[in-house]
Amino acid sequence: MSTNEPGTSGISLDDLPLRDELRGKSPYGAPQLDVAVRLNTNENPYPLPEALVDRITERVREAARGLNRYPDRDAVELRTQLAAYLTRTGGHPVRTEQVWAANGSNEVIQQLLQAFGGPGRRAIGFEPSYSMHGLIARGTGTEWISGPRREDFTIDVGAATRAMTARRPDVVFITSPNNPTGTAVDRDTVLALYEEAQSVKPTLVVVDEAYVEFSHRPSLLPLIEGRPNLVISRTMSKAFGAAGLRLGYLAADPAVVDAVQLVRLPYHLSAVTQATALAALEHTDTLLGYVEQLKAERDRLVTELRAAGCEVTDSDANFVQFGRFDGPGGAHAAWQRILDRGVLVRDNGVPEWLRVSAGTPAENDAFLDAVRALMKEQHA
Template sequence: MTDLDALPLRPELRGRTPYGAPQLKVTHRLNTNENPYPLPAELLADLGTALAEASRELNRYPDRDAVGLRADLATYLTRTSGERIEAGQVWAANGSNEVLQQLLQTFGGSGRTALGFTPSYSMHPIISAGTGTAWVDGHRRADFTIDAAAAVAQVREVRPDVVFVTSPNNPTGTAVALETIAELYDATDGVLIVDEAYAEFAREGTPSALTLLPGRPRLVVSRTMSKAFGMAGLRLGYLAADAAVVDALQLVRLPYHLSSLTQAAARTALAHTPALLATVEAVKVERDRIVAALPAMGLTSVPSDANFVLFGRFADAAAAWQALLDRDVLVRDVGLPGWLRVTAGTPVETDAFLTALGEVAPEFRASLGD
C-alpha cells in the first residue's frame, strides 16, 4: 500500500491528522455533544411522508438555492432571537463545517490569514488549512475567557482576513460577551464569524450575536441543527449575515449542494421546533447537575452555556479518561492538560457518569498544590 509520503500532497497538509473523536462501542457515549433524546414519533411520521414525497423527483436536481428551507430558517431565527432575519440573509449547507468551509473559500485562501482564540473548535484551523488559509492562534486567559483588550490588540497587529469567535466556546463551554464581539468586529477589516453551534443551550439571559447583525455587513453567525434539534445525522448547518455575504458564498458553493431529501427533512424538523427544543431544557438540567456534583469530588468545571462541561483538574487527564472508559463511560480528551469534556446526556447517562467519576476522581485528581 502507498503511504502519504509517496503522494504529491500539499506541503501544509503533511504531518496533520484527520479530525475525529473516538467511535467506540460503549454503553454511555458522552464525547461528541449530541442531543441524547430520540426524535419524537410525530416528527418521524411526518419525515416519512416528506421524504417519500421528495423521492418522487429524485430524478431531478434539488432546489439549488434552498429557497423554502432558508425562509423557514429565517423564521426560526427571527422568532428565537427577536432580531428580524430575512430569508436572503440565510444560507444553508451540509453541516456548519461546510458553511465555514464556504466562508473560508470566499474570504480566506492563499495569502490570507484566519485567527481564532484557542482552545476552541478544532475544525477551524483544519478547515483553514484545507482552503490554503494561514492560521494564527489567538490568546485566552488562564480561565479560558477572552480578554477583550488583548484580543483587539492582537487582531489589529495580525490583521487577519477572517476572525473566529466560538460562543458558547467549544471545548470550554462559556459564551462570549456581545461587547467583546462588537469590539473585535470594529478592530478588523475582515470577516468576523461567530460560531454559535450551541447557542440554544446558553444560560438564561445570554443574548445571541444575531442581535449585532444590523449595520455590520462583515459579521456572520453560524448555527447547526445537529445539537439542540437533535439531528446530527441530518448534516444541516446554516448562517445568518448581510445578504451580500450570502451572494458572495454562491460564487464558491457547489451546484445543488443540498439534496432534495436533506432540504425536505430539515423543513419538516423546523415545523416541529417546539417538540425538538423541549429536550434542550432537560439537557441543561443534566449539565447543571454535573457542575453541581463536581466540588464534592474535589473537581471543578468551566462555566458552561453549552450541552457539555469541561471538568478537571486531573494530574493525568489521559489516565482518567481511560479509567472512565474502563467503566463503560466515554468522554472526550480534548488535549488540554488536566481537563476532560463530558456531554450532558439523559438522567440515566448522568447517573452512570457521576458514579464512574466518583470512583475515578480520588486516584486521578490533581492535588491542591498542582
C-alpha cells in the same frame, strides 16, 4: 481513517505529493467505541419523537418522487423557514435573503473561508476552541493564527486585539458558547473585536453559535444589523437533535449570502436533506423542550462534578469541561479510567481537562459514578 502504513501500492501518505501544510496533520475525529454510555461528541441523547419521524417519512416520500430532477439549488423554502425560526427565537427579524444553508456548519465555514480566506490570506481563532476552524482554514489554503485566551478560558480583549493588530487577519472566528470550554462570549467583547477587525480593512467576523440554544445568554444575532461583515453560524445538529442530518446555516447581510454562492457546489443540498430539515422545523417546540431538559442536566453535572472535587468551567452549552487531572498520565489517563467503567468522554488535548456531553439522567448518573470512583482512587 488515513494511515501512514504502506497500502496496496507500497507507498504511504508521506510518499504522496501532499500539500506541505497538511503533512503531519491528523484528520478530525473522536473515538467511535462500542460502550454503554457515549458522552463524547455533544450529541443530543434523545431520539427524534415518533411524530417527527413520521413527518420526515412523509416529506422524504414526497421528495423521492422528484429525485430524477436536481433539488432547489438555492433551498429557498428551507431558508425561509430557517429565517422564521431565527426571527422567533433570536430576538431580531431575519429575512430569507439573509440566510444560507449547507451540509453542516462545517460546510458553512468552509464556504466562508473559500470566499473570504484562501492563499495569501489569514484567519484567527482564540484557542482552545473548535479545532475545525483551523483545520478548514488549512484545507482552504488560509493561514491559521492561534489567538490567546486567559487561564480561565475567557477572551482577553486587549491581548486579542494586539494579536489582530500584529497579524491583520482577513477572517476572525469567535465561538460562543466556546467548544470545548463551554464559556459564552459577552456582547461587548464581540463588538470590541469586530470594531478592531474593521479598523484597518474590511474583515469578516464569524460568531459560531452552534450551541447557543443551550445558553443562558441571548443570541448575538441582533448584532448583524448595520454590520455587513458580521456572520452568525448555526447548526441543527445539537439543539434539534439532528446530528445525522448534517444541516448548518448562517445569518448575515444578503451580500455575504451572495458571496458564498460564488463558491458553493451546484445543488449542494440534496432534496432529501431539505425535506428532512423542513420536517424538523415543523417540530421546533418539541425539540426545544428537550433542550430545556439537557440544560437542567448540564447544570446538575456542573454541581455534582464540583462536589466530587473537580474543577469545572462555567458552561452555556450542552457539555461541561472538567479537571484538573495533573497526576501521572494527566487527562488521558483519567479519560481511560472513566472509559474502563463503560463511559466514553472526550479528551480534546487541552492539558489537564476533559469534556463530557450532557446525556440522559441515567447516562449522567453512570458518568458521575465513574468520576467519583476516579477521584476516590486519586486521593486514596
